[in-house]
Amino acid sequence: MARGKRSNGEGSVYQRKDGMWIGAAYVLTTTGHRKRVTVSATSEEEAWKKLRKKIADSDAGIPVSADNWTIEGYLKYWLDNVVSTKRPRTVEGYGAVVRRHLVPGLGAKKLQRLSAQDVRTFLTRLRHDCRCCADKIDAKRPKDARRCCAVGECCGQVLSDRTVQQIHAVLRNALQHAMREEVIPRNVAKLVQVKSPRYDVHRGLDADQARKLLKEAESDRLKALYVLALYLGMRRGELLGLRWTDIDWDGWDEPCGPHADEFCEECADRYFPSLQVRQTLQRVGTKLVFVPPKTDRSERSTPLPPLVAEALIEHWDRQDDEAEAADAWEDSGLVFTTPQGGPIDPTYLRASWYPLRKRAGLDGVRFHDLRHSCVTLLLRLGVPPHIVRDIVGHSAIDVTMTIYASVSLQDKREALKKLTAELG
Incomplete structure (x- = not known):
């Protein structure tokens, strides 16, 4: 059936030559201006659904990012311009977490598309995957010194609850700053709870x-x-x-x-x-x-x-x-x-x-x-x-x-x- 005339701001949906359906509309951005954004789907119905969600968020005052950051790109910006003003050990510690864990695990993902489910999946993987296997540590050793994943005997070296909590805290702090700068509408890392470490409090002297x-x-x-x-x-x-x-x-x-x-x-x-x-x-x-x-x-x-x-x-x-x-x-x-x-x-x-x-x-x-x-x-x-x-x-x-x-x-x-x- 032929569609009637669209109202102003409703956006449009069309099909590309490769068969994908593209939706486009002008929505509010984090800079306070409006810009044209697109969504893609395998069907026209799904494209309209995604597009209406973008428009509804814009009408509710939830802006989209004006910059097309990746997680890696924004973390680098955050380290260079925000964390660099903090205490030297803080700068060193945050930088190590970003390099060793956040960039390899989430760096390629678009900042605007990061979801609470992505964060939860990432932290679960850190908690359960052997770091020796994931980082290919054993494969980098000399052949006569390999004793873990490279020889098929996983050592089960997983991160502690305290380390996972620290990684989550660094990501949460970075996303909170991105939200304050209106790069993203909300901090999805705050929606994810992590297991608190148990502190050994019986180590003092009598x-x-x-x-x-x-x-x-x-x-x-x-x-x-x-x-x-x-x-x-x-x-x-x-x-x-x-x-x-x-x-x-x-x-x-x-x-x-x-x-x-x-x-x-x-x-x-x-x-x-x-x-x-x-x-x-x-x-x-x-x-x-x-x-x-x-x-x-x-x-x-x-x-x-x-x-x-x-x-x-x-x-x-x-x-x-x-x-x-x-x-x-x-x-x-x-x-x-x-x-x-x-x-x-x-x-x-x-x-x-x-x-x-x-x-x-x-x-x-x-x-x-x-x-x-x-x-x-x-x-x-x-x-x-x-x-x-x-x-x-x-x-x-x-x-x-x-x-x-x-x-x-x-x-x-x-x-x-x-x-x-x-x-x-």
């Missing part, structure tokens, strides 16, 4: 283990570093980026109160020196760089108990001796340095940490677990969570309570004893 560690650290040149890590819960980068100018010794060795003629150790707690966390040391690629602390709350001021202050003074004296003995001393101004005065590579800190933890019988304990130990011990001593949060510089109290505040069986026993006593 009080006896912490005392043993400090005893074993007495002869270590970095003893003060371990004291700060356990007492103040400082991060590795914060410790290695700490400068002497970040410590305020005001009043520490001055006469006080009734003992006006000499410094009184009994009153030392009135004159706690303080420590400012102002920067952190990170390795980015082949360089060591100083960057601002992890979050706004990470930049903090913390009082130093006398024991911690004494450990720092002892370390200061040792550093002066090393400076005099060194052939060429690098005056970096840092509290914790190499024997030549330069910054300590965060990776190389393990040369001190691994032997120390072995002597203390703590094999398998990570350096970061000292921070966890500080939080856990403070909470068990009844210190309010908001104070613990400010001491260690957590971004939110939820982090303090959810990830770090592990509950031991002894804690549960004591709680149930109280309930039993109350109920008789």
Whole structure:
């Protein structure tokens, strides 16, 4: 049957020589202007259906992209113009996720056509496919060293839930920026839920283990570093980026109160020196760089108990001796340095940490677990969570309570004893 005259804005559908049906209409774009867009289908009915969907979205205020981006093209634009302004480690981490996972998995797809189903399928594939097979890692090894997919014996090396969550987060952040710039109408990655990783929250030291560690650290040149890590819960980068100018010794060795003629150790707690966390040391690629602390709350001021202050003074004296003995001393101004005065590579800190933890019988304990130990011990001593949060510089109290505040069986026993006593 012959069609009647089409109304203005209805668009048109025609058949190409190859048999495909093409629909065309002018719709709203992300720049606020209207442009001609086309859809294709194997039948006239399907072409009209797709075209009416485009027109209906336009009438509802949902624009189409003014640029014909691929996922790979937009991610490159996003890395170069948005992520490049962030912290160096963030730039490095986002770039690695884009190169290793997002571009190989989704790069060729049109940004405007990316759907929640595409994202879900991609993440499922990452979670279940052996990465050794998918990336042909085994095939790149010498023939006599191949032991997996290349010889028909899949090792089942899949990504962890944490890694999949990170990949999803990078894609979600990129698409959110594309939506803010009105390149796409919505963020389809937000429609896909990923499995949250389970954090192991039982890796901290108890009080006896912490005392043993400090005893074993007495002869270590970095003893003060371990004291700060356990007492103040400082991060590795914060410790290695700490400068002497970040410590305020005001009043520490001055006469006080009734003992006006000499410094009184009994009153030392009135004159706690303080420590400012102002920067952190990170390795980015082949360089060591100083960057601002992890979050706004990470930049903090913390009082130093006398024991911690004494450990720092002892370390200061040792550093002066090393400076005099060194052939060429690098005056970096840092509290914790190499024997030549330069910054300590965060990776190389393990040369001190691994032997120390072995002597203390703590094999398998990570350096970061000292921070966890500080939080856990403070909470068990009844210190309010908001104070613990400010001491260690957590971004939110939820982090303090959810990830770090592990509950031991002894804690549960004591709680149930109280309930039993109350109920008789």
